[in-house]
Amino acid sequence: MGAPKQKWTAEEEAALKAGVLKHGTGKWRNILSDPEFSSVLRSRSNVDLKDKWRNINATAIWGSRQKAKLALKRNQLAAKHDDNPMALITVPPTEEVVDPKPLAISSGTPRVTGPKKPVSRLENILLEAITSLREPGGSDRASIALYIEEKYAAPLNLKKLLATKLKLLVANGTLTKDCTTFNYFRNKISSACFGRKAEGFFEIGEESHQHSY
Amino acid sequence: MGAPKQKWTAEEEAALKAGVLKHGTGKWRNILSDPEFSSVLRSRSNVDLKDKWRNINATAIWGSRQKAKLALKRNQLAAKHDDNPMALITVPPTEEVVDPKPLAISSGTPRVTGPKKPVSRLENILLEAITSLREPGGSDRASIALYIEEKYAAPLNLKKLLATKLKLLVANGTLTKDCTTFNYFRNKISSACFGRKAEGFFEIGEESHQHSY
DNA sequence: CAGTAGGGCTAGGGTTCT
DNA sequence: TAGAACCCTAGCCCTACT
Numbered sequence: 152m153g154a155p156k157q158k159w160t161a162e163e164e165a166a167l168k169a170g171v172l173k174h175g176t177g178k179w180r181n182i183l184s185d186p187e188f189s190s191v192l193r194s195r196s197n198v199d200l201k202d203k204w205r206n207i208n209a210t211a212i213w214g215s216r217q218k219a220k221l222a223l224k225r226n227q228l229a230a231k232h233d234d235n236p237m238a239l240i241t242v243p244p245t246e247e248v249v250d251p252k253p254l255a256i257s258s259g260t261p262r263v264t265g266p267k268k269p270v271s272r273l274e275n276i277l278l279e280a281i282t283s284l285r286e287p288g289g290s291d292r293a294s295i296a297l298y299i300e301e302k303y304a305a306p307l308n309l310k311k312l313l314a315t316k317l318k319l320l321v322a323n324g325t326l327t328k329d330c331t332t333f334n335y336f337r338n339k340i341s342s343a344c345f346g347r348k349a350e351g352f353f354e355i356g357e358e359s360h361q362h363s364y
Numbered sequence: 365m366g367a368p369k370q371k372w373t374a375e376e377e378a379a380l381k382a383g384v385l386k387h388g389t390g391k392w393r394n395i396l397s398d399p400e401f402s403s404v405l406r407s408r409s410n411v412d413l414k415d416k417w418r419n420i421n422a423t424a425i426w427g428s429r430q431k432a433k434l435a436l437k438r439n440q441l442a443a444k445h446d447d448n449p450m451a452l453i454t455v456p457p458t459e460e461v462v463d464p465k466p467l468a469i470s471s472g473t474p475r476v477t478g479p480k481k482p483v484s485r486l487e488n489i490l491l492e493a494i495t496s497l498r499e500p501g502g503s504d505r506a507s508i509a510l511y512i513e514e515k516y517a518a519p520l521n522l523k524k525l526l527a528t529k530l531k532l533l534v535a536n537g538t539l540t541k542d543c544t545t546f547n548y549f550r551n552k553i554s555s556a557c558f559g560r561k562a563e564g565f566f567e568i569g570e571e572s573h574q575h576s577y
Numbered sequence: 578c579a580g581t582a583g584g585g586c587t588a589g590g591g592t593t594c595t
Numbered sequence: 596t597a598g599a600a601c602c603c604t605a606g607c608c609c610t611a612c613t
Binding site: 369390391392393410411414418433 | 579580581582583584588589
């Protein structure tokens with residue numbers, strides 16, 4: 152009757168990821184309103200975006216929502232804390248204000264996602280962590296590791312995996328490492344989705360009214 | 365991070381219901397200011413009360429806000445009128461004393477499977493109707509039925525359901541039927557919330573003029 | 578600015594389809 | 596049976612109106 156089950160295309164999924172990078176997780180309506188992605192995600196609702204992102208992340212580490220949930224529950228019995236700020240990792244520009252009007256997509260924007268890019272599982276988690284943390288000045292590796300550990304009960308060797316992964320991402324150009332402050336910033340997706348190369352280091356536009364506690 | 369979502373407790377819900385009984389719907393600030401409920405509802409805002417009451421009533425008959433809205437819209441295309449006063453139904457006193465005690469009215473059991481409980485749902489509608497009507501001398505069954513019909517496009521057999529429900533409430537002690545004027549008044553909630561049994565027949569404190577339909 | 582009504586949004590549990 | 600897509604609802608936020 153209702154929906155014939157509309158499978159997500161690689162293009163849509165890429166748009167979603169780029170949208171999360173730009174607006175952060177939980178800003179589904181903003182992503183949909185962004186003329187940058189609205190065309191690709193025309194047939195999706197904000198709830199659809201949320202659900203898809205949940206599926207992506209659930210599968211990312213645990214292979215299923217159920218397992219992720221169980222793991223999360225188990226892990227909530229032990230909250231550890233550890234800090235060791237070193238390198239800061241931030242997300243790219245996104246200077247544009249949240250204005251759902253102008254901003255024509257750079258003419259002939261490359262088909263975005265390009266070919267099959269089997270983005271590894273950890274990468275999605277990384278993006279989620281960085282965007283979710285929203286730490287002023289960016290997130291250091293320790294914080295990211297902590298975030299992932301607490302949320303997903305990642306393996307104990309997470310820090311090592313994380314370091315390796317970050318290095319790899321820098322090597323293949325997905326991330327760029329800032330030599331001065333040891334910052335990483337993504338430029339591959341940004342250049343593909345935003346039609347230009349990201350320059351400089353920015354933090355997430357802090358205009359969302361967060362509850363202070 | 366943000367607010368972890370504060371779930372409503374059975375006690376808070378009971379206080380809200382009692383508050384609506386006493387002050388009427390839409391008097392959220394009054395309910396909050398009332399020393400009778402201010403302690404229990406300390407962590408809630410007037411908007412929270414409004415939202416919760418909306419959720420309670422939305423679920424009461426239609427199962428969801430969306431369905432209720434659609435039903436209401438559909439029904440607004442046909443307004444019928446009918447009068448046949450007989451028995452008057454009023455709400456009880458609700459004077460003072462705060463006694464946050466047990467009390468286990470409806471408060472839908474969380475995980476219970478099996479068939480829903482439309483019984484306790486109607487109860488909320490009844491309260492809403494009686495308090496909203498605020499008819500001098502109390503509301504008779506026909507008026508209550510009319511109110512519900514107009515607002516919720518209830519099934520045609522509403523009158524019968526209503527009669528059955530009222531009888532049941534009297535039987536189980538939730539309501540008391542006045543043999544002389546055929547009045548009903550609630551005493552279960554009042555005794556549980558206010559720490560004593562309601563006595564005598566009263567009408568809603570005449571201090572606020574409600575919308576007329 | 579305050580209060581209410583109503584639309585909208587997100588998170589998370591459930592459900593359906595494959 | 597698992598996973599992906601979709602549905603439902605509670606709680607909260609935003610805006611318009613008075």
